[in-house]
């Protein structure tokens with residue numbers, strides 16, 4: 001990884017305990033876990049903090065609704081978060097609850113110090129308050145009389161309160177953001193904050209709530225009639241948890257934070273309130289505040305009222321933890337919104353995990369079983385020059401993926417990193433197809449077979465290592481199956497060839513990712529129209545000539561079937577055709593013969609999903625030109641409604657096999 005840091009401290013937002021966790025909470029926490037895991041595998045001292053935000057009006061209201069005390073509300077709900085994190089294999093180093101004494105003490109010290117230095121002052125306030133957002137707004141900032149953030153009605157409030165002199169840091173913050181390009185990421189979010197700061201006068205921040213209105217909070221140390229505003233309390237968790245004001249050595253070890261991960265909903269609090277608070281306290285700025293996008297259901301925002309909120313526990317029960325983690329990380333381009341639908345989940349699972357990764361793992365392991373007595377074969381010598389032999393080509397493709405994956409971590413492009421690893425997995429499949437060890441075994445060339453299987457197993461080891469932070473359980477199972485005694489991979493070892501020890505017994509882990517069979521709804525047979533039943537043959541029309549040969553029931557003869565030559569082929573290269581949204585150009589291996597196909601599948605498959613796949617093609621179709629590109633055959637695919645799936649073969653078979 002370029003620029004390996006000397007330490008890595010990553011945080012998630014602390015989540016409100018007013019309700020059970022949902023997919024958004026799960027996502028940020030899994031993302032933090034994956035980032036922490038990559039750093040740990042690089043031997044970077046790592047600290048991963050998550051927790052719960054337990055004060056404030058939302059929690060108080062939830063407690064009132066449930067007829068329990070706010071503390072009971074916290075104690076009951078926090079367990080649901082902690083249980084979910086266990087289930088999702090989250091390896092956080094600490095979990096902070098804002099009702100813990102270690103946190104409350106720090107919040108009170110910070111308040112006292114800022115009050116003593118006149119950074120906090122008392123004043124009469126008249127303004128509009130949004131209960132949902134727990135924020136005050138000036139009249140001019142309201143949106144048609146409603147909250148400018150969430151659109152809900154606001155209440156007029158006149159009361160005395162304590163204020164943090166946030167406004168005086170406006171220009172300092174603008175300068176800081178402008179001179180630290182990596183501070184708020186992605187860059188367009190920095191622009192969003194700058195736009196806000198440059199277009200409005202930054203107000204002082206109300207940091208208290210009178211107990212008469214809200215008692216559930218941390219008492220102000222200098223005025224017992226008030227509790228602390230929940231955001232002022234919550235943000236401090238990032239420093240209270242690592243020993244600020246309590247254990248300065250520990251604090252110095254981890255602060256400044258490497259990355260505060262947040263959702264885009266809480267950008268202002270993290271990029272305006274938090275930096276100005278830290279500046280007033282005299283504490284260094286975090287390195288990065290990274291705001292990711294929303295998970296949507298299709299194109300719609302998830303909301304309880306729409307009943308479309310995805311429950312992470314249910315998904316995990318149905319499809320397994322690792323697949324769920326993989327989907328979330330692979331599907332969201334960091335910074336942008338992403339869509340969660342079960343259909344997309346199943347599609348990606350079947351193609352990436354069942355067809356590609358699971359398939360290549362089972363092929364390699366079962367061939368080592370069959371041809372090498374279930375032991376890692378002799379260590380192959382592999383050329384340093386990738387153009388030399390197929391082994392070097394496969395290994396260098398996997399190494400390239402390793403570099404891309406490692407590079408994707410500091411650049412927060414994990415989806416691209418995973419795509420590179422999956423394309424390396426497909427490359428292993430292509431390598432096996434090209435070298436066809438099954439044929440060499442038949443011919444008795446066992447030294448060659450061993451060389452191929454050793455190389456394939458090494459390539460698989462590297463892919464399993466790269467995928468470990470995303471799918472820890474399954475990748476540990478795969479490493480154990482490859483006979484690797486040390487459980488966790490070390491990213492430094494992934495660039496070495498020859499780590500697997502010859503003679504070590506391998507095992508069969510069973511199907512790592514069994515295919516998900518989607519129940520297809522029975523489609524009612526379309527009622528035959530008179531025209532369709534007996535179409536009038538048109539002179540010179542090939543289709544009609546064919547129909548003329550059919551029996552009256554529309555059946556064709558055995559000979560007619562045998563005239564169509566179907567063969568297996570392996571996709572070597574796939575690319576888009578400029579100006580043709582629906583077409584892909586494929587280079588295929590038809591068993592000793594290379595051909596070019598043009599297929600109308602671009603809306604259903606990405607080019608990189610196809611490389612390495614074994615498909616079925618009509619091999620004796622007259623060539624035709626589509627959009628000026630020659631197509632020498634036709635692939636078979638099944639389609640129903642909007643869904644289209646390639647016809648593939650069940651198990652390992654080389655290209656050029658007849659399909660009968």
Ligand code: ME8
Nearest residue numbers: 013014015016024025028053234235262263294295
């Ligand atoms: O805001 N898609 O807590 P919260 C992606 N307590 N991420 C989502 C999401 C979605 N649809 N919905 C929620 C709070 N999130 C405060 C934070 S921090 C000092 C205090 C994630 O329970 C995302 O990370 O409302 C978002 O920022 C967080 O959940 C909000 O969680």
